[in-house]
Amino acid sequence: MKYTIVLYPAPSVSQLVSMVELGKLILHHYHHLFSITVLIPTTPLHNPSTTSYIHRISQTNPSIVFHHLPSLPPHKSNLNPVAAAFESIRRNIPNVHHALQTISTSSTIPAFITSTSFSDYSDLKIPTYYFFSSGASALAAILYLPTTHDLFTKSFKDIPATPLHIPGLPPILASHMPQPLLDRSNPAYNEFLQLATHLPKAQGIIVNTFESLEPRALKAIADRLPVYGVGPMTANAQDRTHASGNDLGNGAECLSWLDAQPKQSVVFLCFGSQGKFSTPQLKEIATGLERSGHRFLWVVRSGEDSEFGSLLPEGFLDRTREKGLVVKSWAPQAAVLSRESVAGFVTHCGWNSILEAVCAGVPMVAWPLYAEQHLNRVILVEEMKVAMAMEEGEDGLVSAVEIEKRLRALMDLEEGTILRERCMQTREAALATWAEGGSSVVALNQLAELWKGG
Structure with missing residues (x-):
């Protein structure tokens, strides 16, 4: 029996490409067990380069199916791009829920993997994983955000030279934190704060890195919740940049x-x-x-x-x-x-x-x-x-x-x-990480065992 793993990227072309690379990786090792379905929100991902990319992937990887979510009604907003993306994700939750229900009628979904803000689909009894397409160090900084939020009352941009002591990282100046986190009044800051709070509810976090590249950051995360380094995954240059x-x-x-x-x-x-x-x-x-x-x-x-x-x-x-x-x-x-x-x-x-x-x-x-x-x-x-x-x-x-x-x-x-x-x-x-016994092979095998019920 084949299972369908459902992937749901955040609304950006780069996130879509990263998610597809994860799907290709899974199929490369476990095509006999799993098929892949990628959920595509109509906006703001919908543009000509995305369409051509999806067509190219569909032609070369027929085991990857793209499921387009219904269009969202127009929504007036003065939010910045990051916050607007989170708002789009939130408005799509009913559509994602319906898509998972529909896919479940004809296939077993052993894993729903998302790179969006974490949402609860527990009523569907589908294990949910979070995919982080950047490094474990950036992930560790985001996961530590609730702690720094309580430690400081000012925005990071207002205490730029203050060193932050985040587990698994060298000291990081407050001004060097990820850009959306620099200003507490930025709606995107609150979105990442909520994400950091909800991520421990995930069955696990999949990261595009490998153990020997970021050992301290991965260990710091693993001390709190299940994390799987399955990198390095890099897209074909033409796919990633949509070259003309x-x-x-x-x-x-x-x-x-x-x-x-x-x-x-x-x-x-x-x-x-x-x-x-x-x-x-x-x-x-x-x-x-x-x-x-x-x-x-x-x-x-x-x-x-x-x-x-x-x-x-x-x-x-x-x-x-x-x-x-x-x-x-x-x-x-x-x-x-x-x-x-x-x-x-x-x-x-x-x-x-x-x-x-x-x-x-x-x-x-x-x-x-x-x-x-x-x-x-x-x-x-x-x-x-x-x-x-x-x-x-x-x-x-x-x-x-x-x-x-x-x-x-x-x-x-x-x-x-x-x-x-x-x-x-x-x-x-x-x-070496993709050789027999390499850390990413081991991590992917652990996930596959979970997904096939082993």
Whole structure:
């Protein structure tokens, strides 16, 4: 008898992709036991790139079924995007409940896995698990939120230099907590506070990490509730970034250029789908790159439709033509990181990017921008020791001097050599986690035994 595992992602494309990767992982190991159904809210996930992604996955993974929830009626709200997403989740609870009832009439559901705010479906007698697509360290910080909420009366943004002592983590400055948690008056803060309060009701928490990468954070969570590290899971670059035809052409150019460069000679700079910089910051990056003297591949995202050459220092592209390649909007990040010519990665510290670098054994320069990325930087530098930190100035800009300094340290100095050796060890550990007896294999087997009633 086959069982249906139902996945319900939070309303964002990145969460959908992460959930599908979890579904593919389950099917890869247990296709003879389980099928996968993914619940899709019509809004705000519904857009052309989502539609094409779902079609592509349906064609290549027919055991993954997408179940579209009914449309929600229009809802006027002045909430910020994070709080609005939580509100959408709350309004969809009756639709999710009905979908689970419907699926249950023709199949047994041994697990309902959600990355949304935790809701109680106990009346359906379906075990509910929570999937956290970022790291265990960020999860530990969220789970500790009720404690910090009681310890302090001010918002984290108002006590920025106060160190927080969260179990399983090095000391974290209050200002480095995940962005939605910085302001108590932000409705999203209360949503995460409720999430942290309700997560202990879950049958378990599934995290996209592995034991040797975040041992202290995983142990701290495991001391309180069941947690399963089943990473590293990284999506295909095209799936994750929804590249267009033009983008794929740029991708081929990037890889050809990299293959023509000497081994361990190129610094790769890429800042995620939302990593856009002001013109002054772009010019500081360009100046720092040029002064470092090193080869580089730089992905530039700009809010303007003009040629990005006009946003950079005059003559920069011509002067660096022999040593650098600047591409607009997109590059096949996982493929780039796997190239022998790539020696370092300047990253915004998004979790998917971190895992891709870890799996490729590429050391990082950590330049966080939003979400939980400032916390990730602390973990990368102080806990995992696979990155060095890029430091902002008082005006919020990272100077050309700082950029040049970090690139030279990464590429020329002993500090970079030590970091590179550490990253290769971490890469081996990442590969070992999916070998027989590896920690992620063990964790997934434990879940499968629970789901099949073993």
